[in-house]
Amino acid sequence: MxxxxxxxxxxxxxxxxxxxxxxxxxxxxxxxxxxxxxxxxxxxxxxxxxxxxxxxxxxxxxxxxxxxxxxxxxxxHTREVKNGLMLGVFLFIVSEVFAFLSVFWAFFHSSLSPAIEIGGSWPPLGITPLDPFAIPLLNTILLLSSGAFITYGHHALIAGNRKAAIDGTLLTIIFAILFTGLQYYEYSEAGFTMADGVYGSAFYASTGLHGLHVIVGTIFILVGFVRIVNYHLTKSHHQGFEAAIAYWHFVDVVWLFLFLAVYFWGGA
The missing domain is CATH 1.10.287.70 (Helix Hairpins)
Incomplete structure (x- = not known):
C-alpha cells in the first residue's frame, strides 16, 4: 500500500x-x-x-x-492563481468594451450623418425621444450611487468592518434592482419600439445590452454578498468580490456614455 x-x-x-x-x-x-x-x-x-x-x-x-x-x-487559489483570475476578468472587460464600441459606432454612424430615408434629421421624423431628465437621470443617480456604495463596502471589508461591508453591498443590490425596474418601466412607456427604424434599433441595442450587463453584474454582486454573509470572504481573500466590483464600475462608466450620447445628445 x-x-x-x-x-x-x-x-x-x-x-x-x-x-x-x-x-x-x-x-x-x-x-x-x-x-x-x-x-x-x-x-x-x-x-x-x-x-x-x-x-x-x-x-x-x-x-x-x-x-x-x-x-x-x-x-x-494561491496568489499566482488569483493574479491569473483577475487578469482574465480584466481581459473579459476589455472584450466588453469593444462590444459596446461596436454599438456606439453604429449609433454615431447613423446620427452624425442621418440618411435621407429618415428625413435627414436625428431623431428621425415621427420619433419622440425620451426625456433625458426624467427616468434616465434618476437611473444615472441610482447607478452612480450604487458604485459609491459598492466601493464603500469593499473598503469596509478590507478594514475588517463586516457590518459596513454587508450594508454597502446590500444597498448596491437594491439600487441595481431599482435601476432595472425603472428601465423596464421606461421601455413599456416609450413611444417607439425596436422595429421603428434605425433610431429604435440603436436605442434598444445600446440600452438593452447595458441592461443585460446590469442584470449580470447584480447577480455577480449578489453572490459576493452571500459569501460575505457566510464568512467566505476576508480582508485578504476576496478576489471574486473585487472582480464583481471592477465589472460594476465598468457598467457605471458605460452608462455615463449612454446617458450623454443616446439620451441627452441623441434626443436633442
Whole structure:
C-alpha cells in the first residue's frame, strides 16, 4: 500500500475533471437554438428557450459552486492563481468594451450623418425621444450611487468592518434592482419600439445590452454578498468580490456614455 504524500512543486491549480464545461456547452446550444426558434415564431420555440435558460443557469450555478469550494474550502487559489483570475476578468472587460464600441459606432454612424430615408434629421421624423431628465437621470443617480456604495463596502471589508461591508453591498443590490425596474418601466412607456427604424434599433441595442450587463453584474454582486454573509470572504481573500466590483464600475462608466450620447445628445 502506497502511503506517500503527493506534493505539488508549483503554485498553479490543475483543476480536477469536471462535467460542467461540456454540459454547459450543450445548454448554451439549446439556449441559442431556442432563441432563434422563438424569434422566428416556430412552434415550441419558447419551450426550448426556457429549457435552455434553465439548463444554462443550473450549469453555471453548479460550476461556480465548485470554483467557490476550490477557493474557500480547498485552498487551491494561491496568489499566482488569483493574479491569473483577475487578469482574465480584466481581459473579459476589455472584450466588453469593444462590444459596446461596436454599438456606439453604429449609433454615431447613423446620427452624425442621418440618411435621407429618415428625413435627414436625428431623431428621425415621427420619433419622440425620451426625456433625458426624467427616468434616465434618476437611473444615472441610482447607478452612480450604487458604485459609491459598492466601493464603500469593499473598503469596509478590507478594514475588517463586516457590518459596513454587508450594508454597502446590500444597498448596491437594491439600487441595481431599482435601476432595472425603472428601465423596464421606461421601455413599456416609450413611444417607439425596436422595429421603428434605425433610431429604435440603436436605442434598444445600446440600452438593452447595458441592461443585460446590469442584470449580470447584480447577480455577480449578489453572490459576493452571500459569501460575505457566510464568512467566505476576508480582508485578504476576496478576489471574486473585487472582480464583481471592477465589472460594476465598468457598467457605471458605460452608462455615463449612454446617458450623454443616446439620451441627452441623441434626443436633442
Amino acid at each position: 502506497n502511503n506517500k504524500i503527493k506534493f505539488q512543486y508549483f503554485p498553479y491549480h490543475l483543476v480536477d475533471p469536471s462535467p460542467w464545461p461540456i454540459l454547459l456547452s450543450f445548454s448554451l446550444l439549446t439556449l441559442t437554438t431556442g432563441a432563434v426558434l422563438y424569434m422566428h415564431g416556430f412552434n415550441n420555440g419558447g419551450l426550448v428557450l426556457t429549457l435552455g435558460f434553465l439548463l444554462t443557469s443550473s450549469g453555471m450555478a453548479l460550476w461556480f459552486r465548485d470554483v467557490i469550494s476550490e477557493a474557500t474550502l480547498l485552498g487551491c
